[in-house]
Amino acid sequence: MEDYFNIDNLVGFRPEHMLLHGPTKRLLDDFHWHDPQVGIVASYTPKASDVHDHFGVFRGVDQIEAFAQATIVSLGTFLECKKLNCTPLDMKDRFIPAFISVGGVSFHNYLLEGETFISIGKITFYKFRQMVCDGRIYKVPRDLDLKKYFSDFNKSRLDKYELSADFKLVADLSNITGRAIKREMFTTDN
Amino acid sequence: MERQEIIDGLIEILRTIRTVDQTKLVNVTEETDFLTDLTTPSTELINIAAKAEQKFGVEFEDDDIDELGSKVKDVVDLVLRAKERGKV
Numbered sequence: 114m115e116d117y118f119n120i121d122n123l124v125g126f127r128p129e130h131m132l133l134h135g136p137t138k139r140l141l142d143d144f145h146w147h148d149p150q151v152g153i154v155a156s157y158t159p160k161a162s163d164v165h166d167h168f169g170v171f172r173g174v175d176q177i178e179a180f181a182q183a184t185i186v187s188l189g190t191f192l193e194c195k196k197l198n199c200t201p202l203d204m205k206d207r208f209i210p211a212f213i214s215v216g217g218v219s220f221h222n223y224l225l226e227g228e229t230f231i232s233i234g235k236i237t238f239y240k241f242r243q244m245v246c247d248g249r250i251y252k253v254p255r256d257l258d259l260k261k262y263f264s265d266f267n268k269s270r271l272d273k274y275e276l277s278a279d280f281k282l283v284a285d286l287s288n289i290t291g292r293a294i295k296r297e298m299f300t301t302d303n
Numbered sequence: 304m305e306r307q308e309i310i311d312g313l314i315e316i317l318r319t320i321r322t323v324d325q326t327k328l329v330n331v332t333e334e335t336d337f338l339t340d341l342t343t344p345s346t347e348l349i350n351i352a353a354k355a356e357q358k359f360g361v362e363f364e365d366d367d368i369d370e371l372g373s374k375v376k377d378v379v380d381l382v383l384r385a386k387e388r389g390k391v
Contacts, residue, residue, distance in 0.1 A: 295369050
């Protein structure tokens with residue numbers, strides 16, 4: 114694993130080291146901007162398997178999952194690991210990231226195989242291992258260098274979703290909520 | 304701090320939470336259940352706990368919240384435990 118203890122944010126960090134479920138369920142390719150107390154920008158490009166048996170279109174429910182992986186799971190895991198001075202792998206033995214609630218979502222556009230999108234999320238609440246995020250999904254202009262584009266991104270631009278006009282709004286999401294729950298709570302009779 | 308004082312404070316908190324059915328905030332007792340009696344969304348319990356920390360000047364541990372029940376008496380007990388812990 115990359116040297117997790119020395120990083121200040123997730124830009125450049127491999128998502129497979131942050132999201133600990135298997136690769137077939139991972140809907141996250143790269144982190145492009147991250148302020149641990151504020152929010153994140155991350156991207157994913159749907160593969161053939163993601164649109165198979167679904168009209169060649171990336172499902173809305175998978176958009177929500179991709180947004181959650183990019184925001185509440187990645188942001189929450191990062192902060193919790195820093196607090197506990199451990200790695201995401203250590204967290205895996207103690208907690209399970211649970212999807213608690215989807216407040217609201219509106220879809221404005223669709224995504225096809227090979228169309229890269231970004232999840233851009235803002236933290237609205239974080240306490241007791243529970244995180245709530247609002248945000249949007251945008252289709253990225255073809256061949257855009259995301260690393261370069263977001264190299265000077267900041268909180269002010271995040272607050273206003275300030276992106277160039279060729280980013281196409283795909284979805285608006287609110288109150289996306291997740292919580293790291295102690296693993297033993299999943300193994301009791303409750 | 305008396306238990307009734309904490310219940311009164313909790314009712315004040317609940318009056319500020321939009322998703323709590325305000326008509327049900329009469330006759331709140333220790334046995335009142337946030338989820339079934341007040342139809343509070345379960346995600347709101349964390350928010351109530353965060354507000355209770357501020358109102359009663361205490362600090363809860365993450366593990367306290369994992370084990371928190373859904374009745375008013377559970378939050379009252381938690382506040383009193385946190386107060387006691389704060390004295391150490």
